[in-house]
Amino acid sequence: DAMVIQNPRYQVTQFGKPVTLSCSQTLNHNVMYWYQQKSSQAPKLLFHYYDKDFNNEADTPDNFQSRRPNTSFCFLDIRSPGLGDAAMYLCATSRDFGGVGPDTQYFGPGTRLTVL
């Protein structure tokens, strides 16, 4: 089955220690998104890739970076995690049919990040 996969599902890191979360997809979608979701809140968009073009949200801290080496994979790097970065991180993908923007977003299971 085509899907969005996130690894690891649970990640524990220490305050200030860099961490990388990964997302892969078999849907062959050209748009990939990273969201941060804190407890009982809606997901908050951090950034997205439209093909190879990186689009950062204005209020995303510089501490968060992303890489997309190919269509299938996308990484979220947190350079110096703080206690406030503990959250669920969701990856999503969608396809742009051309001219009307991306369609439905499909989400991965998420990575729960704990910062000690």
Next chain:
Amino acid sequence: AQTVTQSQPEMSVQEAETVTLSCTYDTSENNYYLFWYKQPPSRQMILVIRQEAYKQQNATENRFSVNFQKAAKSFSLKISDSQLGDTAMYFCAFKLRQGGSQGNLIFGKGTKLSVKP
């Protein structure tokens, strides 16, 4: 700017009964999509139902149906024959039918639904 409002932070329903979750949105645009996503506790967010604004017919997926009132900017979700597995946070979301940042998904704050046996 577009906004999505879910006015019911929490709801509960008895198993096998019907429940309606409300959602209103604000936009001056005419071409957009509306979605309901379901996120069970500690589990994956999945798409429940999708509505294209230009379609007058309400979308239906098995026990899930919407009441889309474009003029009133209302998009409620009806769950019939509620099951214990329907217990989840439900997010209403809006998306303009265009690319770039204007086409980002805009979520409501969610409604936590509990289905009781």
